[in-house]
Amino acid sequence: MTVDVPATPATTAPFLPWNRPSIGPEEEAEVLDTLRSGWLTHGPKAARFEEAVRDALGVQDAFAVSSCTAAVHLALLAAGIGPGDEVITPSLTFCAVPNTVVQCRARLVFADVDPVTFNLDPAAAEAAITPRTKAIAVMHYGGQPCDLAAFRTLADDHGLLLIEDAAHALHAWRDGARAGSVGDLAVFSFYANKVITTGEGGMLAGRGDLVQKARLLGRHGIDSSAWRRHGERRTADYEVSVPGLKSVMPDITAAVGIRQWEKLADFTAARARIAASYDRSLAGLPGLRLPAVLDGVRHGWFLYSVLIEPASGRSRDTVAEALRDVHGIGTSVHFTPVHRLAAYRELECHLPVTEQVAARQLSLPCYPAMTAADVQRVIDAMHTIWA
Secondary structure: OOOOOOOOOOOOOOOEOOOOOOOOHHHHHHHHHHHHHOOOOOOHHHHHHHHHHHHHHOOOEEEEEOOHHHHHHHHHHHOOOOOOOEEEEEOOOOOHHHHHHHHOOOEEEEEOEOOOOOOEOHHHHHHOOOOOEEEEEEEOHHHOOOOHHHHHHHHHHHOOEEEEEOOOOOOOEEOOEEOOOOOOEEEEEOEOOOOOOOEOOEEEEEOHHHHHHHHHHHEOOEOOOHHHHHHOOOOOOOOEOOOOOEOEOOHHHHHHHHHHHHOHHHHHHHHHHHHHHHHHHHOOOOOEEOOOOOOOEEOOOOOEEEEEOHHHOOOHHHHHHHHHHOOOEOOEOOOOOHHHOHHHOOOOOOOHHHHHHHHHEEEEOOOOOOOHHHHHHHHHHHHHHHO
16 A cells, blocks of 8 residues: 655745754864965875874874775775776665776676665675675665674685775774774765765775875875975975875865864764654654664764665655655655666676665654754654654
């Protein structure tokens, strides 16, 4: 049975977006200080941001870059991944990792996800390993880290590079390990809708030798940074040791990141409170599957990801349309599987769990800028749709 939803708007309140960043006077002051300093590109503030992330993760090095996608691209290049190599990754993800694998002219191999967490299934990844496999790129879906211990063992046993896509999981833990601290390399996103934001931006962290290679590649292959050449009043001479790219994070961007980083714990706590409110108030709605948090996990709650099961009598799209058109509430879908996107449809893959999750998944608003009234508005709207 399909349940119709009312077509008449139930609210005249302003539209509640799926996500909205939290920017305050601290970020404004830090950016103004950067502008007044006269040093706008990758320099001392980018270094401060890198140091903060590196020390928190307990890794050897970190490099602030222009986007998380740039971080993935540099990670693959630094590891020497190229033609003939295979990289295993989930299809239930954003296109950034698949795109960079293809740009490196490596072969993309999709493996299925776990039906509870929507993270890459270690058994499915292991089954996809061939003699040409060079790396596994896991993704911490929604802010719940994948089975880090299992993937570390899998990578070590097969001599593979382990890359953590921690774009959703900046402040998440599993079994005592922080997301981004277990892989050989980890990438983080500071896009406008992420746990903390710099507008655009990312970070590559992990093994010192690989991050140093990435740092060299990410500044045109030049052997010293602009800050060392100019900011420290050295002779502005340089050498290009390898053909590189321009992928650095400017100090204007890093200025925002420095202040956002200081708020990370508070942001994460706010997301957790919203998730707890949803858990309490939506648990009784038939056919609505709420996120499951595994034992030993501290969830980052970048996503509050629900499944609209057939037993609800409603489709995911119908619920999303009712929230938007009737109640003025934005939602999002995470994700259209990459293998269903036009650029990748020729790839052969059998991903039944991915297909099932993708057809039913919906992300409700869950971010620190939401007020208690905003959260209650979402809860009330969901109950009205299920009534």
